[in-house]
Amino acid sequence: xxxxxxxxxxxxxxxxxxxxxxxxxxxxxxxxxxxxxxxxxxxxxxxxxxxxxxxxxxxxxxxxxxxxxxxxxxxxxxxxxxxxxxxxxxxxxxxxxxxxxxxxxxxxxxxxxxxxxxxxxxxxxxxxxxxxxxxxxxxxxxxxxxxxxxxxxxxxxxxxxxxxxxxxxxxxxxxxxxxxxxxxxxxxxxxxxxxxxxxxxxxxxxxxxxxxxxxxxxxxxxxxxxxxxxxxxxxxxxxxxxxxxxxxxxxxxxxxx
Numbered sequence: 001x002x003x004x005x006x007x008x009x010x011x012x013x014x015x016x017x018x019x020x021x022x023x024x025x026x027x028x029x030x031x032x033x034x035x036x037x038x039x040x041x042x043x044x045x046x047x048x049x050x051x052x053x054x055x056x057x058x059x060x061x062x063x064x065x066x067x068x069x070x071x072x073x074x075x076x077x078x079x080x081x082x083x084x085x086x087x088x089x090x091x092x093x094x095x096x097x098x099x100x101x102x103x104x105x106x107x108x109x110x111x112x113x114x115x116x117x118x119x120x121x122x123x124x125x126x127x128x129x130x131x132x133x134x135x136x137x138x139x140x141x142x143x144x145x146x147x148x149x150x151x152x153x154x155x156x157x158x159x160x161x162x163x164x165x166x167x168x169x170x171x172x173x174x175x176x177x178x179x180x181x182x183x184x185x186x187x188x189x190x191x192x193x194x195x196x197x198x199x200x201x202x203x204x205x206x207x208x209x210x211x212x213x214x215x216x217x218x219x220x221x222x223x224x225x226x227x228x229x230x231x232x233x234x235x236x237x238x239x240x241x242x243x244x245x246x247x248x249x250x251x252x253x254x255x256x257x
Contacts, residue, residue, distance in 0.1 A: 001027050001028070001058050001059065001123060002027075002028045002030070002056070002057045002058045002059075003022060003027050003028065003029045003030070003057055003058065003059055003060070003061060003123075004030050004032045004047075004048045004051035004052060004056065004057035004059075004060045004061070005018065005019060005022075005029055005030070005031055005032070005048065005060070005061045005062075005063075006031060006032050006033035006044035006045070006047055006048045006060075006062055006063075007033075007044060007062065007063035007064060008044060008063075008064045008065055008066065008070070010064075010065040010107060011063035011064055011065065011107050014063055014107060014112065014115065015031070015063050017112070018061070018063070018115070018116070018119065019031060021116065022119075027123070030051065030056070030057060032044075032047040032048055032050075032051045032057075033047040033048070043073075043229075044062065044064075044070075045062050045064070045069075045070040045071075045073035045074040045082075045104075046073055046074065046076070046077060048060035048061070048062050048074060048102055049073075049074045049075075049076075049077035049080040049082065049102055050077060050180075050190075052079075052080060052101050052102060053077055053078075053079055053080065053179075053180060054145050055142060055145075058127075059095075059101055059102070059103070059122070059123070059127065060074070060080075060082070060101065060102035060103065061102070061103050061105065061119060061122075062074060062082070062102060062103070062104045062105065063105045063107055063115075064104065064105070064106070064107065065106075065107050065108060067084045067104050067105065067106035067107075067109075068084060070082075070104050071083060071084050071104045074102050074104065076181055077180070077181050078135060078178060078179055078180065078181050079179070080101060080102055081098060081099050081100045081101055081102065082100070082101075082102035082103075082104055083098070083100050083102075083103070083104060084104045084105075084106060085100075085103060085104070085105070085118055085122070086105075086106060086109045086110060086114075086118070087114075087118065088117045088118050088120070088121035089121070090118075091103055091118045091119070091121045091122035091125075092121040092122065092124065092125045093125075094122070094125075095122050095125035095126070095127050095128070096125040096126055096127070096128060097128060098128060099127060099128035099129060100122075100127075101127060103118070103119065103122045105118065105119070135175050135176075135178035135179030135180075136165065136172075136175045136176060136178075136179045140165040140166075141179055141180075143164060143165065144161055144164055144165055144176075147161070147164045148161070148187070148188060148191050149191065152188075152191050152192055152195050152214055152215055153212075153213055153214060153215045154215065155215070156188050156215070158172070158173060158184050158185070161176075161184050172184070188215075189225050189229070190229065192214040192215050192216065192225070193214075193225060193226050193229050193230065195213075195214045196210055196211075196214045196222070196226060196234065197230075197237065199213060199214070200234060200237055200238045200241065201238075201241050207219055207222070207223075207234055207235060210222070210234065211223075222234065
């Protein structure tokens, strides 16, 4: 199963252990909001919801010391049914009967054994279907998501996206926001930044080239949008990722010795 996972800063260690466990169980797990500084990311719950909405993940899991707030944030995304569960039965029934597609876990209420039991019960349940009232039809929404991913470096106007789904700009913009909780422009900016994160993690490509490859005309605009969405500059993000990779390498070397 494809699982999107994220946590606040306090839950980072528990999240990493859970990722390791789920990966060992052959699940495809993606950390959609990796911490980039000591404060973590404030939009971690939203990122899980959006991954589920885009069908990048089948289900979402959020770990937080502020679980009620995380639930509220996750449920702001249309089509998401997020709930806080502290016992296996609630998690199982939430998925099977209510279509709960995002599980929220309160760190202060669960020890690790019980946390894993809750997650296992949630993933064991067949998910009841969730229908979004209004908005773009699911097929057209997925068609548009694919188009944006494939053309993220190009100029993507609202008119271009409206043509993809065969609608007027006004009608498309209205339905898109109903479906996703965001405007077409905001969605494109988010996709460009997410693609930039991949490039910054995987290569030493100069920042000006990264900006161009993800559709920004200037490095300054790229930096401004990146910092607004993530709270950190692209340069600092790359430095933090390099430090993290170096730390992991040192740990692997020490364990091998």
